[in-house]
Amino acid sequence: MQNQNDFTFDTIKFAQLPQFVKKLHARGMHYIPLVDPGISAGEPLGTYSPYELGLSENIFIKDSLTGKPFIGKVWNPNSTVWPDFTHPNISHYWMTNFDEFHRQVEIDGAWIVSPFPNEIQPTNLLEKRILSPNLPTHTSE
Amino acid sequence: MNEVSNFWDGTHNGLCYNSTYDHPPYVPHVEGGKLNFKTICPSSLQYGGLHYNLHNLYGTLETRITSM
Numbered sequence: 001m002q003n004q005n006d007f008t009f010d011t012i013k014f015a016q017l018p019q020f021v022k023k024l025h026a027r028g029m030h031y032i033p034l035v036d037p038g039i040s041a042g043e044p045l046g047t048y049s050p051y052e053l054g055l056s057e058n059i060f061i062k063d064s065l066t067g068k069p070f071i072g073k074v075w076n077p078n079s080t081v082w083p084d085f086t087h088p089n090i091s092h093y094w095m096t097n098f099d100e101f102h103r104q105v106e107i108d109g110a111w112i113v114s115p116f117p118n119e120i121q122p123t124n125l126l127e128k129r130i131l132s133p134n135l136p137t138h139t140s141e
Numbered sequence: 142m143n144e145v146s147n148f149w150d151g152t153h154n155g156l157c158y159n160s161t162y163d164h165p166p167y168v169p170h171v172e173g174g175k176l177n178f179k180t181i182c183p184s185s186l187q188y189g190g191l192h193y194n195l196h197n198l199y200g201t202l203e204t205r206i207t208s209m
């Protein structure tokens with residue numbers, strides 16, 4: 001990912017990613033990246049289409065007072081907005097993002113869930129997990 | 142991350158509006174003691190209505206749209 005933004009890949013450090021995925025496919029394997037619903041809202045204008053397309057299609061969750069996209073923050077460098085999956089036009093928006101990314105990297109699917117990053121494991125539970133190989137280091141919620 | 146997860150408690154200053162939905166008279170025993178803990182403000186608006194009413198559907202609907 002570039003700046004930890006959805007539908008991007010680091011074209012310097014992972015410049016060979018498209019070829020790598022093709023190689024995986026040739027060996028009968030799949031490539032499924034994690035996709036977070038949070039879309040970066042802090043990229044320079046004209047550089048990040050998932051944000052700009054969302055604005056033009058008016059499909060981000062809104063601040064109730066201003067009517068503008070609700071601004072929060074997750075992994076993205078400055079700020080984050082979230083697609084409104086109740087919006088009737090959302091599938092066009094979401095598919096377009098996947099489609100454009102797929103033209104660059106032939107992903108086979110998307111892992112659309114990830115553990116709550118601020119989840120704090122109770123110490124005793126963590127110790128148990130370290131002691132027992134049967135308990136995974138993290139489980140989905 | 143589709144809780145909806147947010148590193149801020151609502152907005153950048155950790156506040157939401159002084160509204161019934163952001164500060165309901167009864168708050169269940171949720172982590173952080175407030176509805177906007179590590180998520181967006183419940184008063185936020187979606188096409189389908191208030192986020193207050195749709196919060197727990199976010200991941201399900203994302204799954205549905207992604208699988209289309």
